[in-house]
Amino acid sequence: KNEVEQSPQNLTAQEGEFITINCSYSVGISALHWLQQHPGGGIVSLFMLSSGKKKHGRLIATINIQEKHSSLHITASHPRDSAVYICAVGLNNDMRFGAGTRLTVKP
Amino acid sequence: DTAVSQTPKYLVTQMGNDKSIKCEQNLGHDTMYWYKQDSKKFLKIMFSYNNKELIINETVPNRFSPKSPDKAHLNLHINSLELGDSAVYFCASSQGGALSYEQYFGPGTRLTVT
Numbered sequence: 001k002n003e004v005e006q007s008p009q010n011l012t013a014q015e016g017e018f019i020t021i022n023c024s025y026s027v028g029i030s031a032l033h034w035l036q037q038h039p040g041g042g043i044v045s046l047f048m049l050s051s052g053k054k055k056h057g058r059l060i061a062t063i064n065i066q067e068k069h070s071s072l073h074i075t076a077s078h079p080r081d082s083a084v085y086i087c088a089v090g091l092n093n094d095m096r097f098g099a100g101t102r103l104t105v106k107p
Numbered sequence: 108d109t110a111v112s113q114t115p116k117y118l119v120t121q122m123g124n125d126k127s128i129k130c131e132q133n134l135g136h137d138t139m140y141w142y143k144q145d146s147k148k149f150l151k152i153m154f155s156y157n158n159k160e161l162i163i164n165e166t167v168p169n170r171f172s173p174k175s176p177d178k179a180h181l182n183l184h185i186n187s188l189e190l191g192d193s194a195v196y197f198c199a200s201s202q203g204g205a206l207s208y209e210q211y212f213g214p215g216t217r218l219t220v221t
Contacts, residue, residue, distance in 0.1 A: 031207040037148075043197060043212040050207070086150065090207060093162035097150040 003027050006087050006098035013105050019074040021101045023087030026068065034061050034072050035086040037100070043086075046072070077105045110134050113198050113213040120188060121221055128183045128216045130198030139181035140210070141173060142197040150197075156181055185218075193220045 004025045013019055023032070034046040047054050047061040049070065054061050058077075063070040074081055082105050087098040111132045120126050132139060141153040154173045155162045161173065170186045185192060195215045201208040 033210065035210075035212075041195065041215050043199075043215075045209050045211065048207075048209045084148065088150070093155045094164070095152040100148060 002099065003096045004087055004089055004098040006085075006101050008101060009099065010102045011104070013077050013103070015078055015105055015107050017077050017105075019077050019081070019103065019105075021072045021085050021087075021103070023070045023072070023098055024068060025070075025087075025089045025096070027089065027091060027096065029089040029091050031090045032063055032070050033088040033090065033095075034070070035088060037084040037086060039083065046085075074103075077103075079105045079107050081105050111198060111200055111211050111213040113196075113216050115216060116214065117217050117219075119219045119221065122188055122190060124188050125184070125186045126188060126218070127185070128196055128198075128218070130181050130183070130213055132179055132198075132200040132211070132213075134200055134202075134211060136200035136202050136211070137178065138201050138203060138208075139175070140199040140201075141181065141183050142199065144195040144197065144215070146194070153183075153196075154181075188220045190220050193218055 007022045031048050031050045033048050036044045036046050049063045058075045060073040084100040084102050086100045089096050114129045138157040140155045142150050144150050153164055153167045172184045174182045195217050197215045198213040199210045201210045
């Protein structure tokens with residue numbers, strides 16, 4: 001069993017829908033990262049969280065340290081949000097990755 | 108200005124060869140990393156390095172070695188390439204270490220070993 005579990009594995013939404021991607025982890029962490037991998041392969045860091053909630057534009061990330069759970073929300077989704085979203089947890093110099101959630105937003 | 112750059116973008120080579128992938132960052136970051144993304148798109152950290160300390164993931168074969176001529180560069184050398192080394196390799200950097208800082212990724216190098 002992977003130490004970082006993401007759900008769902010695949011997600012298809014209509015443009016404008018509210019999206020939630022979940023991440024659960026089983027190890028102690030110093031920080032949790034949400035990454036976006038574009039269809040072309042490039043990786044962009046969206047958020048780095050150690051507690052609470054962060055917001056960038058239409059993206060919101062939350063983390064509950066006690067429950068070892070994080071969520072990534074996308075409001076008013078758009079086809080350009082189509083990508084793979086990856087949750088990763090860092091502790092000291094080790095990083096463990098989830099398998100990713102493939103999001104497709106249809107116009 | 109590209110923040111983290113890698114060369115080459117594609118690398119096709121035969122088993123047994125030795126190859127290098129170069130990585131440069133112009134962000135002034137202290138820490139750099141190498142990641143491997145396998146055919147199932149699963150990412151794994153290989154190395155983290157700052158000017159004081161190299162941390163190696165214990166699962167990485169010793170055929171892989173990072174070399175850092177200065178703080179802005181972390182190159183990846185691979186000896187005696189094997190078929191299983193085929194993957195996309197990403198370089199990244201961050202302001203600090205311990206994976207508690209935002210990471211900036213390079214565009215990736217697709218390595219194919221035939």
